[in-house]
Amino acid sequence: MTNPATATTSTGEPSRMHDTEVSAPLAFSSPDLRTLTERFHFDLKEGCIWLDSQRVLILQAEWFVELRHELIAALGVEKARGLITRLGYSAGCRDGQLALKLHADRTLREIVDSGTQLHALQGTVAVTPLVYEVDLDAHHCHMEFNWKNSIEDHAQLRTPRPTHEATCWMEIGYASGFLTTCFGSSVIVRETECAALGHSGCRCIAKFEHEWDDPSEDVKYLQAWSATPTPAAQAPETNGGDLQAADEPAPERRGGAGLQALGRSAAFNSVAQKIERVAGTNATVLLLGESGVGKSLFAREIHRRSARADGPFIELNCASLPESLLESELFGVERGAYTGANASRAGRFERAAGGTLFLDEIGTLGFTAQGKLLRVLQTGEFERLGSGKTLHGDVRLVAATNENLRRLVDDGHFRLDLFYRINLFPIEVPPLRDRRDDLPLLIEDFLARYRARYGRTHPMQISPRAYRALLSHDWPGNVRELENVLERAVILMNDGEALDLHHLFTDPAEFPSEGGLLVNDAGQLVETDEGRGPAAGDRDGVGEGTSPANWAQRALQECDASGLPGLERRLVMTALREAGGDLQKTARKLGLTRAQVDYRLKKWGETAAP
Numbered sequence: 001m002t003n004p005a006t007a008t009t010s011t012g013e014p015s016r017m018h019d020t021e022v023s024a025p026l027a028f029s030s031p032d033l034r035t036l037t038e039r040f041h042f043d044l045k046e047g048c049i050w051l052d053s054q055r056v057l058i059l060q061a062e063w064f065v066e067l068r069h070e071l072i073a074a075l076g077v078e079k080a081r082g083l084i085t086r087l088g089y090s091a092g093c094r095d096g097q098l099a100l101k102l103h104a105d106r107t108l109r110e111i112v113d114s115g116t117q118l119h120a121l122q123g124t125v126a127v128t129p130l131v132y133e134v135d136l137d138a139h140h141c142h143m144e145f146n147w148k149n150s151i152e153d154h155a156q157l158r159t160p161r162p163t164h165e166a167t168c169w170m171e172i173g174y175a176s177g178f179l180t181t182c183f184g185s186s187v188i189v190r191e192t193e194c195a196a197l198g199h200s201g202c203r204c205i206a207k208f209e210h211e212w213d214d215p216s217e218d219v220k221y222l223q224a225w226s227a228t229p230t231p232a233a234q235a236p237e238t239n240g241g242d243l244q245a246a247d248e249p250a251p252e253r254r255g256g257a258g259l260q261a262l263g264r265s266a267a268f269n270s271v272a273q274k275i276e277r278v279a280g281t282n283a284t285v286l287l288l289g290e291s292g293v294g295k296s297l298f299a300r301e302i303h304r305r306s307a308r309a310d311g312p313f314i315e316l317n318c319a320s321l322p323e324s325l326l327e328s329e330l331f332g333v334e335r336g337a338y339t340g341a342n343a344s345r346a347g348r349f350e351r352a353a354g355g356t357l358f359l360d361e362i363g364t365l366g367f368t369a370q371g372k373l374l375r376v377l378q379t380g381e382f383e384r385l386g387s388g389k390t391l392h393g394d395v396r397l398v399a400a401t402n403e404n405l406r407r408l409v410d411d412g413h414f415r416l417d418l419f420y421r422i423n424l425f426p427i428e429v430p431p432l433r434d435r436r437d438d439l440p441l442l443i444e445d446f447l448a449r450y451r452a453r454y455g456r457t458h459p460m461q462i463s464p465r466a467y468r469a470l471l472s473h474d475w476p477g478n479v480r481e482l483e484n485v486l487e488r489a490v491i492l493m494n495d496g497e498a499l500d501l502h503h504l505f506t507d508p509a510e511f512p513s514e515g516g517l518l519v520n521d522a523g524q525l526v527e528t529d530e531g532r533g534p535a536a537g538d539r540d541g542v543g544e545g546t547s548p549a550n551w552a553q554r555a556l557q558e559c560d561a562s563g564l565p566g567l568e569r570r571l572v573m574t575a576l577r578e579a580g581g582d583l584q585k586t587a588r589k590l591g592l593t594r595a596q597v598d599y600r601l602k603k604w605g606e607t608a609a610p
């Protein structure tokens with residue numbers, strides 16, 4: 001991703017401001033708005049809007065007005081205020097993290113000002129900064145700002161209930177959370193004037209918690225009244241069991257016990273809830289779903305959440321071995337049972353005693369193995385190959401298949417009685433395209449893992465269009481495909497380079513075929529034609545006429561020729577290279593027609609081949 005021209009600040013010092021006239025608005029030093037707007041992704045097909053990795057909503061303001069009224073009516077002013085303040089605080093923390101991530105190369109002051117952009121983009125309030133005195137070394141913060149058009153004032157003014165207090169609770173929470181995240185130290189924001197009280201606007205002061213005389217009055221609204229986690233703790237969401245643990249920091253989330261199934265989508269939570277229900281029982285579980293959806297991970301979750309968690313988890317892919325070997329692998333073999341059986345060996349059933357046996361691709365089992373498996377499931381008894389001694393195994397079976405077992409039964413390839421036995425508790429694991437909400441989480445997790453695996457020191461950055469491509473791709477190979485694509489991308493990337501489209505899709509046929517929607521400079525939603533074919537290797541940001549042409553800057557830097565003709569030729573050739581040899585794209589970059597580009601190439605004896 002390339003950054004457009006850096007916004008300059010008229011006030012000089014980036015992160016420490018000096019005394020300023022309180023009433024005179026400060027000049028904004030926000031980063032280019034595009035850095036944020038290009039992170040919006042409207043996925044109409046899936047009904048999702050994304051702001052970077054957060055799914056966002058467009059809600060009617062009246063929705064918020066009614067919610068606020070209902071909350072006050074149901075909980076009383078104090079509790080409603082606490083709840084709304086905390087919700088604002090969590091949102092501010094999340095946006096603070098986003099601002100730190102998107103503007104990692106900017107000054108603290110610019111990052112803070114980007115919060116006003118976020119607020120305005122979300123339609124909640126317009127911020128005018130008045131005072132900015134921040135010295136992190138001296139642990140000092142004194143900021144003042146005005147709010148205009150606060151959604152909460154709008155809500156308050158729509159109710160007949162008069163108020164004697166400032167009412168912008170969500171904004172106070174949001175600003176406190178945002179600044180706390182940016183400064184890494186607790187900031188409390190107070191509203192000293194409020195439009196809902198008849199003032200011309202809302203006036204706010206932000207200080208570090210220790211700089212207020214009595215912050216407890218403010219802090220009490222940031223702490224829940226019950227034992228629920230405080231917003232500051234950024235506790236994981238708890239919907240659908242604790243399988244997802246979505247908001248935990250990545251290392252803890254992955255834990256020491258290897259990979260875990262990750263997700264927070266409705267489809268994921270539906271699976272998580274079923275697993276939560278069945279894990280504690282001894283019931284046989286059948287995991288259904290396409291290849292690559294992570295059935296093995298879910299099988300491990302069932303084991304991990306069962307009373308057998310301390311026992312072994314033994315896995316076998318039934319399709320990986322020929323039937324003759326499969327039986328000895330499953331049930332063990334006695335020495336001399338067949339030529340080559342030089343030693344006695346326990347099978348997977350024996351080794352899984354007290355634990356869980358996971359049989360993947362169970363639809364590929366042959367009839368003999370099916371019969372033996374049925375017997376174990378019915379009686380717990382089996383024999384090693386070549387042995388008359390009956391063994392007993394206390395084993396919990398989890399099976400998986402990407403085939404339609406019912407059809408295999410109808411076609412005579414699978415025993416009906418075994419089907420009934422293992423189909424006791426089927427769980428359909430959805431394909432990745434049906435749980436797109438989980439993509440941001442999965443992408444972040446995989447990138448963190450590959451960053452460590454390949455010794456990358458820089459944080460992983462993804463260009464907006466690459467991110468959109470990841471979100472809109474159909475992922476026929478599911479999580480495994482995503483995993484492979486990201487691993488390959490990390491290998492292809494230089495350390496510190498942003499992940500871009502050409503790292504993701506090496507085959508032009510793989511490029512996403514549909515453009516997305518973007519917010520343009522005029523604030524309108526427009527279609528992009530990015531990601532169409534190999535020309536998407538173009539690195540100049542999104543769409544046409546977006547950023548200053550960095551390719552042109554590069555061409556100028558590389559240009560060793562003097563004079564206009566040499567420069568012109570260098571510009572055209574660089575544009576052609578950047579466009580992957582696509583004449584149409586090259587022409588658009590240069591503001592020429594295709595014929596004009598073609599004419600020049602012919603004149604110079606150049607070809608359009610990249």
Ligand SMILES: [Zn+2]
Binds near residue numbers: 202
């Ligand atoms: Zn207000």
